Amino acid sequence: MWRLPGARAALRGAVRAAEPRRRGGGEAKRGPAMERAVVRCVPSEATLSVSFAMADGRRRNLQRDQSEPLGRALGRIAAHALKGPRKRGAKGQGQGQGGKARPEAAGGVDPEPEPVAVRLWLRDEPVSEAARNADAWVDGAVLQVGGARYRVERNPPALTELRLPRVLLAGCPAWPRLRLEFAQPDACRFRWFREARPGDDDEAHDPRDPDDRDQDDDHDPTRWADTGERGRAYTPSDADVGRRLKLRCTPGDGQRLGESLELCGGPVQAGPGACPCDARHLRTRRPAGPARLRALSYNVLADAYASSDFARASLFPYCAPHALEPDYRLSLLLRELNGYRADLLCLQEVDRAAFHDVLAPALAARGLDGLFRPKRPQEGLATFFRADKLRLLAQHDVALADALRDHPRHRPLLERLARNPLARDQVLRRSSVLQVSVFQSTEDPSKKICVANTHLYWHPKGGYIRLIQMAVALAHIKHVSCDLYPGIPVIFCGDFNSTPSTGTYHFVINGSIAEDHEDWASYGEEERCNMSLTHSFKLKSACGEPAYTNYVGGFHGCLDYIFIDMDAFEVEQVIPLPSHEEVTTHQALPSVSHPSDHIALVCDLKWK
Known part of the structure; x- marks a missing residue:
């Protein structure tokens, strides 16, 4: 176990990561909500990464050698926990929050910072600090940093790229390009939205819906209406012309869901009108028979x-x-x-x-x-x-x-x-x-x-x-x-x-x-x-x-x-x-x- 002073006050746990939506048929309940520590560990690579969020918005991303003892990685996490508070304290020594004078302990000396524990647990037992990183950071482990606890998710489904077509045409399928890691396209979840207009209030997001609130961008005043499309592709209609579209994609692997990503595109353009294939499609409305x-x-x-x-x-x-x-x-x-x-x-x-x-x-x-x-x-x-x-x-x-x-x-x-x-x-x-x-x-x-x-x-x-x-x-x-x-x-x-x-x-x-x-x-x-x-x-x-x-x-x-x-x-x-x-x-x-x-x-x- 690692203990370093001064870090507890800097930790709230994490900025809430975009948790996978768990509706009927989703993952089994894990008990009380716990923040995530995402570990990426690929056998063909020499290093692994550990990523989690701090209370003050800082995100810690560590690259560690897979063969390194766990104790060194925990020590590095403990050192990182102190970096933020120390830098802020050094800026205005003798000042507290808001520039006010900071009270000193008796004798003019700052009080000794309270030590903080950094430890990795598995099934309520501490993981040996001599274990290799590659063996220690497993699904279900819990990272403790002071009073905060993080559920370790090793190689969760992830989106590395999401791109909508540059051109969105009414009447033509909009098919997004995906780059996935540890995920399967068929196990991903999709949700399409269109830019809302006056009179669309009945379709617009309900701000009380936590599923919407989770993803709302405080800096984007756009109101979005749910199209009802849950497939990977969406075919805009003439009613969508002039509106932007938004796609929310949640990667999955059939058992787990990863962090969602949203992307806007458009506005939708009018289709090309009559196409040479239109009359031909009248002959192929039915598939070929047996x-x-x-x-x-x-x-x-x-x-x-x-x-x-x-x-x-x-x-x-x-x-x-x-x-x-x-x-x-x-x-x-x-x-x-x-x-x-x-x-x-x-x-x-x-x-x-x-x-x-x-x-x-x-x-x-x-x-x-x-x-x-x-x-x-x-x-x-x-x-x-x-x-x-x-x-x-x-x-x-x-x-x-x-x-x-x-x-x-x-x-x-x-x-x-x-x-x-x-x-x-x-x-x-x-x-x-x-x-x-x-x-x-x-x-x-x-x-x-x-x-x-x-x-x-x-x-x-x-x-x-x-x-x-x-x-x-x-x-x-x-x-x-x-x-x-x-x-x-x-x-x-x-x-x-x-x-x-x-x-x-x-x-x-x-x-x-x-x-x-x-x-x-x-x-x-x-x-x-x-x-x-x-x-x-x-x-x-x-x-x-x-x-x-x-x-x-x-x-x-x-x-x-x-x-x-x-x-x-x-x-x-x-x-x-x-x-x-x-x-x-x-x-x-x-x-x-x-x-x-x-x-x-x-x-x-x-x-x-």
Whole structure:
């Protein structure tokens, strides 16, 4: 036990921390309320931290070595307890509170300060001061500092970051980004508020409600009305336009709740009005039925290619700058994807951060699990699947260039390509990847399916590169669907950067490409690499050959496809693409009403 003089008067216990709300179904009662001492101790780190609040508002945050004896940490806490009072006393020696003369003890000497005990208890027994910090600071222990006692909470659920979208649009889901420690997103609690206006008194906070009073900011005169939303996402209505929103988030781990955090955002802006997806959503108001899959393929336009100065000035100069901002486009994208009610989504150009922070949790809330395969450090491919219809069996993703260079399966193709070293090097420099997932139907376990997703090389003159990439992709898909899982059908989605007139499309649909096809010289004679290719699949484009799936200034064409195994699936419904008038309302894509330069392909497939 440690005793140091003068600290007791400085301790009240703590400024009341934001205690977890304990309603029905919460934690068991712990007896009388006790302040918290939060301990963060991670085995992979050398130090632990101890944090608690003092009576005068000071917060003590100590970093101590995990292997250090407890006694040293307690001694440091005792020393900290004296720092505040001593500093204030030194400022005006001989003066008491309010500048009045301080009475002296007999003989002109200050009275000896009363000693203060600093000790750690566990189950009403003192913890040995020789114990290691990592072993001593456990849940349920009690830190005593003078007359104050603190309940030790080791690694409680915590929010390390909470961020609302920069843009809040009426009619579009507002999905906050969370960073959690020792917590699970599904165990967190959320509560949404809107800025109150005159006439909203019946909805506004009741100041007598301790749940509201706990969180009220004395310096913020804003009155807030409870929206009633308790989910992670909130979709503002037209009635919210012009109002700010506030989110209160309390992290949890399924057993405990951590300290709440509040964040304001907005004001809410009016939505974009009619969107190209609105009429399409009328066709997808009901989910696909049993023995059917609603498939979607969509290049969602990565932020790296949309919000740069080059994109604004050269690629999409016709698009309002605010409509190219990531949060604006993500809001539109979530609204669009939710409305399709798809069972299988193959997305390209997905930002890594957007996948983990927004798309994966937002779609998980609607029953879709997600898989991500990076292409470049900042973006890649994502496949989402409805968990009550499909069960993931395996993943067999590959980088196409790596597979061509390193795997014996592709050695004959590489040897033919190597006849032109310049062409070979061009192909091997490309970063395109192939995402391959094997699923089993939950309705009929005898049915399995191989789902492939890719984004081929983009350059208009890269026809021969795309042919080689497609040959590698189909060979790999054949290995999965014929060798590893014999006889399972294939759905192959993606942005293939190939119109129906190109060699790549011809190769997929017809099963072969002649060595004299013009695409073998797409980059010119120096890179010509004539060869014939074949594959054994029977594939067709489920959505046909639309006039375009990509519409930008200076180009429009069909680049995206959902290729399906003709022997295994029949197309029950193709969701019509937006009309030309809808696409060109704002000249081209993306726009204030459409988040990407591509258009989603959506169709309902029926197992044969």
